[in-house]
Amino acid sequence: MIRLLLNLPDQHDLDDPSVERDPRRLRKALSELPVLNLEESLRGVLDTLEPLNEQRLEFRQRLRLMDVYLPTAQRLYDTAEPLRLRQSPLTRRQRVDVVEAVERLCRGMADGYKRVVVEWHRAGVERRDQPRFAQVLRRALRQLGCQLLHGYRFYRPLPPFLFLELNQLYRLARHLGLHEAAPATEGVPHLAAHFQALSLLAACDPFHLAEGQVDAWYPVLLKYVPGCRLVPGNSWKGTPEGLFYLDLLGDSVPRPCVFLQPPVAGEEPHLLDARKALQAMHNALAALPADRRGRRAEAGILKSLLPEVRGEGGEQRREPRRPDGRRLQAITGLQAIHAWLGRPPADRPVAPAWRVRDASGEGYRLAGADDVTAVLGAGELLCVVADSADGRARPHLALVRWVRNAREGGSEIGVERLAGAPAPVRLQPDDEPGGDHPALFLTAPGQPARLVAPAGVYRPGRALTILAGERAVAARCADSLLDSPLLDCFEFTSG
Numbered sequence: 001m002i003r004l005l006l007n008l009p010d011q012h013d014l015d016d017p018s019v020e021r022d023p024r025r026l027r028k029a030l031s032e033l034p035v036l037n038l039e040e041s042l043r044g045v046l047d048t049l050e051p052l053n054e055q056r057l058e059f060r061q062r063l064r065l066m067d068v069y070l071p072t073a074q075r076l077y078d079t080a081e082p083l084r085l086r087q088s089p090l091t092r093r094q095r096v097d098v099v100e101a102v103e104r105l106c107r108g109m110a111d112g113y114k115r116v117v118v119e120w121h122r123a124g125v126e127r128r129d130q131p132r133f134a135q136v137l138r139r140a141l142r143q144l145g146c147q148l149l150h151g152y153r154f155y156r157p158l159p160p161f162l163f164l165e166l167n168q169l170y171r172l173a174r175h176l177g178l179h180e181a182a183p184a185t186e187g188v189p190h191l192a193a194h195f196q197a198l199s200l201l202a203a204c205d206p207f208h209l210a211e212g213q214v215d216a217w218y219p220v221l222l223k224y225v226p227g228c229r230l231v232p233g234n235s236w237k238g239t240p241e242g243l244f245y246l247d248l249l250g251d252s253v254p255r256p257c258v259f260l261q262p263p264v265a266g267e268e269p270h271l272l273d274a275r276k277a278l279q280a281m282h283n284a285l286a287a288l289p290a291d292r293r294g295r296r297a298e299a300g301i302l303k304s305l306l307p308e309v310r311g312e313g314g315e316q317r318r319e320p321r322r323p324d325g326r327r328l329q330a331i332t333g334l335q336a337i338h339a340w341l342g343r344p345p346a347d348r349p350v351a352p353a354w355r356v357r358d359a360s361g362e363g364y365r366l367a368g369a370d371d372v373t374a375v376l377g378a379g380e381l382l383c384v385v386a387d388s389a390d391g392r393a394r395p396h397l398a399l400v401r402w403v404r405n406a407r408e409g410g411s412e413i414g415v416e417r418l419a420g421a422p423a424p425v426r427l428q429p430d431d432e433p434g435g436d437h438p439a440l441f442l443t444a445p446g447q448p449a450r451l452v453a454p455a456g457v458y459r460p461g462r463a464l465t466i467l468a469g470e471r472a473v474a475a476r477c478a479d480s481l482l483d484s485p486l487l488d489c490f491e492f493t494s495g
Contacts, residue, residue, distance in 0.1 A: 366415060
């Protein structure tokens with residue numbers, strides 16, 4: 001029998017009155033939660049789910065209750081998607097509380113199903129029960145996957161041993177021959193598909209992805225993982241692009257083999273061969289018109305997983321970082337930057353402060369006292385408007401390349417500088433009657449003038465009018481300089 005290494009809450013034999021043991025009454029209570037009040041709904045679920053996980057129960061009874069919780073938990077998880085949360089009327093503190101509550105919800109759901117897995121496996125799974133046990137394994141892994149995705153989509157540190165637990169559940173399912181057991185509901189991916197999609201997503205370095213990309217990429221990966229194979233081994237011949245190393249007895253993120261030297265040490269080493277899946281993505285993009293390929297999730301996934309698509313050396317910095325301690329003040333978001341620069345200097349509000357951890361000629365690593373959950377994501381635009389080391393420094397732009405929110409509060413971001421001094425303008429595309437977009441005009445010595453605009457404004461050769469104060473300049477979009485789902489940065493020609 002495989003020994004499972006899973007984190008589970010301690011249990012007691014006391015009769016906790018907050019634990020509802022009747023599935024019908026529990027279903028009724030969950031149906032009465034306030035649908036439009038996310039905070040209150042999460043509180044209502046957690047107030048009963050967490051005590052349930054600490055209450056000793058027969059595993060079949062626990063399973064019936066967990067299955068009642070599942071639809072409500074999935075609805076709350078989906079509702080806490082980053083863009084929805086950012087657009088909600090909640091305060092910043094309330095948004096952080098919701099994100100933390102959803103993390104507890106995912107953990108609580110995973111704990112309940114993991115407890116059933118452990119106790120049922122210990123008791124012995126009879127052949128007639130294998131389809132139901134396969135479903136429980138899949139739901140346990142899926143809830144751990146939700147915890148992983150939730151951490152990635154809000155740039156939060158991952159819980160310890162999360163990958164170890166994912167590996168343990170997959171390993172048990174594979175040992176029992178249930179990892180590819182077809183779910184009863186048609187079209188629902190089996191356990192191995194979820195495991196492989198989560199592995200590939202983790203290899204994409206999600207802390208560098210823009211807001212919303214984690215949720216957008218995961219179903220796309222699920223679509224292509226039937227072309228993947230997970231095979232035992234720690235060595236390979238030839239070019240290893242498309243191969244990823246993982247240890248089923250380890251707790252580490254899957255790693256691209258292009259950055260490893262074979263043989264790779266591990267207790268139970270495996271290689272995830274995604275070459276056919278990645279080739280299928282490439283073929284799907286090749287079948288599209290060229291102007292539609294860059295916005296597809298497949299293009300971003302290939303760029304993240306294949307070094308030759310990123311370019312030799314990827315997006316590694318070209319200069320070493322040096323320790324720094326100065327303070328910067330910065331505005332985030334194109335619209336906020338546009339509004340700030342458009343005000344008279346005496347009317348400009350004080351911008352939030354960041355401490356520079358280290359810096360190079362290309363950018364900074366900044367630390368802030370505030371948690372920027374559901375406020376700032378990778379790919380956002382930032383404008384440094386004040387520098388404690390230079391009182392006469394002009395505002396300059398930077399792109400947020402990665403974000404990490406600390407569990408104890410505060411955050412760190414990595415930013416890449418954009419050359420030039422920004423000035424606020426407005427863009428009116430000729431083919432968009434009434435269209436009027438905030439933008440920033442960038443000028444730098446020795447470089448062509450550029451425009452930074454909301455995503456979707458740029459199209460090759462598109463005619464538009466640049467409004468700068470009382471001046472109106474006719475222009476056409478030229479070369480695009482930025483691959484981002486949030487912003488367009490491009491050169492232009494006059495006339």
